[in-house]
Amino acid sequence: MRRPMTPKQMQAACDRFNARHQVGDEITVYTGPVGENPQRLRVQHPAQILSGHTPVVYVADRGCIALSHVREA
Numbered sequence: 001m002r003r004p005m006t007p008k009q010m011q012a013a014c015d016r017f018n019a020r021h022q023v024g025d026e027i028t029v030y031t032g033p034v035g036e037n038p039q040r041l042r043v044q045h046p047a048q049i050l051s052g053h054t055p056v057v058y059v060a061d062r063g064c065i066a067l068s069h070v071r072e073a
Contacts, residue, residue, distance in 0.1 A: 004053075005055070007049070007052070010049045010053075010054070010055045011049065011055075013047070013055040013067050014046075014047040014048055014049060014055045014067070017046075017047040017055075017057060017067055017070070018046045018047050020072075021043050021047075021057075022043065023043050023044065023045065023046065024042060024043060025042065025043045026040050026041065026042055026043075027040070027041060027042075027043060027057070027059070027070055027071075028040055028070070028071040029041055029059065029062075029065045029069055029070050029071070030069045030071070031062070031065070031069070034068070034069055038071060041059040041060060041061070041062060041065075042059060042060040043057055043058070043059060043060075044058045044059055044060045045057070045058035047067060050064060054066050055067040055068075057070060
C-alpha cells in the first residue's frame, strides 16, 4: 500500500506541475483508471492542494483532476 503524501510532498507536486504547465495549456488526463480513456483538457487554474489531502489541477468543463491522473510527457 502506498503511503499518503506529506503536505510538503503535495506542495512540491503542485509546484512542479505549475512550473511546466500554464493556464490554457492542454494536458492529458485520465478521468477513470490511470491508463484508460485518456482525454485532452485545458488547464483552467494552477494546481493546488484540495482540502489538505490531494494535489489537483482544475481543468475546463471538468472541475479538478488529481495530479496522479495527469500524464506527464
